[in-house]
Amino acid sequence: MKDFNELLSRNGRKGHKWISYGTAGFRDKAIELQHIMFRMGILATIRARVVKATIGVMITASHNPEEDNGLKLIDPKGEMLDPTWESICTHLANISDEELLNAINSLIKEKGVDMKDEANVYVGRDTRSSSDRLCKAVIDGIVAGEGSAHDFGITTTPQIHYMVLCVNTNGEYGEPTENGYYRKLSEAFIKLNGQNGAQVVSNNYVPSVVVDGANGVGAPKAKQLKQFLGNSLNMEVINDGNGVLNENCGADFVKVQQRAPKDLHFEVGKRYLSFDGDADRIIYFYKNSDDGLFHMLDGDKIAVLIASHLKQLLTSAQIADIDLCIVQTAYANGSSTHYIENTLKLPVHCVPTGVKYLHHRAQQADIGVYFEANGHGTVTVSHTTIDRIKQVSNDVTLKLLTFIDLINQTVGDAISDMLVIETILRSRGQSIQEWDQLYTDLPNRNIKVCVKDRNVVTTGDAERKCLTPIGLQDRIDAIVNKFGVHSRAFVRPSGTEDAVRVYAESTTQEKADSLAKEVAEVVSELAESVPNK
Structure with missing residues (x-):
């Protein structure tokens, strides 16, 4: 590997903190991340050679405070990193400097990588004061891995996802530049x-x-x-x-x-x-x-607006038998699910929390619409669906194809989503207040319960049912029943800290608050009574 020891010496591990690669990639205080950035630069060159395509690296901590930062790897179709590589990322991030080279060589051998092959990596970063320094560490890693770095400077996360897909489709999806x-x-x-x-x-x-x-x-x-x-x-x-x-x-x-x-x-x-x-x-x-x-x-209202518009266009184009669905998580407001199923007459699929689950399920449909309640989401359209739309040539299908061009299908994109929403509202002549009146959200409440070990809580049924501790789900069900129709609650372990998330909704805010409080008390009682795993 090129200049490995020299580059490692300025990007060495300074502490012993364990940091995992999760749904949001790596994310922590920026001072903890320089060695991880270097190692992920090397890993990016290996991944690029394995998939024989350009991959991306985005340096960001999204909505976290300024002092935090993080890193996400982006696969060839602009999607999130293959989940089977998350454990590889975590392993490389946490071993000692002395073990690093042997671990990298073992991975190269295991994956059958020829290090003489080219390895192109697109790199972007957000505006945090630490991002420039961390970007240099990533590029050091790409140099050590004998790859080629294309540094796009300050970009949004969706722009890097978009440009990775563009370059890997030889421009078919679009021009792989910010201006493109x-x-x-x-x-x-x-x-x-x-x-x-x-x-x-x-x-x-x-x-x-x-x-x-x-x-x-x-x-x-x-x-x-x-x-x-x-x-x-x-x-x-x-x-x-x-x-x-x-x-x-x-x-x-x-x-x-x-x-x-x-x-x-x-x-x-x-x-x-x-x-x-x-x-x-x-x-x-x-x-x-x-x-x-x-x-x-929020994301639920956005998903409903987009899906209803797509259904209207498909019906007008007389290709209404297209498999159009909405994908949600357990956090989706119950009123939105009821409206989708009973008014829009569209199927709803519930998956565990995390964009990687939503995106994967959406891709299984002809057209999949997904948004987390936090506003992160997009629309995916299969190649066969686009081909079929093109075969039905009329004014409506041309409008539909142009509408699809407005969507960044690789990942949730605030800029693209804004243009999509504005287009729909204009086409309908609707104010934001009229959009809001499609349905009324059920009042809800989120609570975080700090526990000794979040792993004592496990879930099933897309996180809507609690499997352990034994008896917790029965207690939750009994509490929910007291609050009557349209009430529900679920719990799930946090992905980032020793805490359990409690979500509750009911017909009034007072009921939602009380329901969440009672469930949180039971979670605290039972979770603390179980020995650590």
Whole structure:
């Protein structure tokens, strides 16, 4: 390996903290991550040779505080890393410097890798102060692995996913550059909405949005997008990088706190939205003209809007037998599931929490729509479905194909999702308040219960049922029954800390709060009584 010892010496392991690769990749305090970045740079070159394609590395901690950072590896189709490689990442990240070279050579031998093969790696980073230093460590690793690094600098996470897919399809999906990304999305948006769409008010739709950029990478990228959109959409960007990343702003803050971000003059009649720190989540919100209160439209409302629009287009195109479904997790609001099944008449599939599960299940359908309640989601369309749509040539199918071009199918993308949502609202002449009135969310509450060992709690049925400790699910069922119809609760172990997450919903906020509190008390009692595994 090229200059291995020299590069290792400046990216050596400084402590003994164990860090795992999970759904969000690696994520921790930035000071803990330099050696991991170097090792993942090397691993990226090995993975690229195994799959014989370009792969990606994104340095970000998404909605986490500024002092955190992290890393995600991106596979050839722009998807998340093959789950079977997560344990390999974790192993390489946590062994000693002295063991590293032998471990790498063993992996090379096990995978049958020819290190003379080319290995191309696309690298992007968010705006955190630590990201530049950590990016250099990744590139050191790519150099040590004798690969070629293409450093895209500051990008959103979805842009790197997009560009990896583009380069691996030889440009069929799009041009593998940041400007190529803006051109593809803006051209589709303008084609659907008109070059001067911002001057046209359609019924109750006003073509103007206020974007909360979370003081992250999404803010400057939204401003760059404006140059490509021209007069097709009015866009004002706040929290544009002059403040602290994700501090009292951004999609996660709005979703969890259920209130508007800082530095916002909150007015009736305006449509607001928030990105998270790396611009892969989006949450809409507004001030209600009836009660003057904050109202939020999260991932569930977004999924319903998009799926209903796709169903309408497919029906108009007379190809309504396409397998269109929505994929949710247990955190999806019960009212959304009821509306999808009983009003939209579409199938709903529930999977465990985590985008990798949602994305995989969505890909099994002709068209799969998935959004976590936190606003992270997208639409996947199979190649055979696109071919079939192309065979039915009419005005509606041309509109449908252009609409598909507006979607970043690789991963949840706040910028792409914003353009998709604005297109649908304009086509319907709807205000955000009218969109919100599709159904009424059931009041809900999330609680975190700290425990000695989260592993004593295990779940099944897509995390909706508790398997252990024995008796916990029976206790939960008994509590839920006290609160009547439309009430439910579930628990699941945290993926990142020794805690158990409790989710509850009911017909009033008071009931939801009480239900969550009672379930949390039972979780604390039973989890603490079980010996550590």
